[in-house]
Amino acid sequence: MSDSSEDFFALPAFAPEQALQQLRRWLREQRALSERGASFTLAGSEVLRLGVQGAVLEVQLAKRPAQSPEWELQRCTQAADVRRVKDEITRRLRRWSEDD
Structure with a gap:
């Protein structure tokens, strides 16, 4: 049996542009x-910058x-990192709206 069975369950490669x-x-x-x-603002203040490096x-x-x-x-080098970033952004937006 070949080693291709290990590749069957491999995650797809991370595409940072996508x-x-x-x-x-x-x-x-x-x-x-x-x-x-390439950035996002909240009430006129820049709070988020996005970019791809390699x-x-x-x-x-x-x-x-x-x-x-x-x-x-x-x-972010994998999809799980992007999900963590989304969770962190959600937490901060909630906190910042409560602080106002």
């Missing part, structure tokens, strides 16, 4: 954020909305 498109679409549905090029989707997320925010960089 993940970026899906994440942007999801962010637009969040209604609280406004898209400005095989990695890079997400810079502000710790809190501000004119000059402190950024946290998160690198």
Whole structure:
């Protein structure tokens, strides 16, 4: 028997460009954020930046909305990382709306 049976259960390769498109679409549905090029704003303050570097989707997320925010960089190399980033964005949006 060949080793091809191991490949049968392998996850598909991570496509950062496709993940970026899906994440942007999801962010637009969040209604609280406004898209400005490669970034998203909340009430006029930039809170999220997206980009692709090689095989990695890079997400810079502000710790809190501000004119000059402190950024946290998160690198996504698989679909599970993108789901974690979405969860973190949801938590922060909820927290930021409660702080107002």
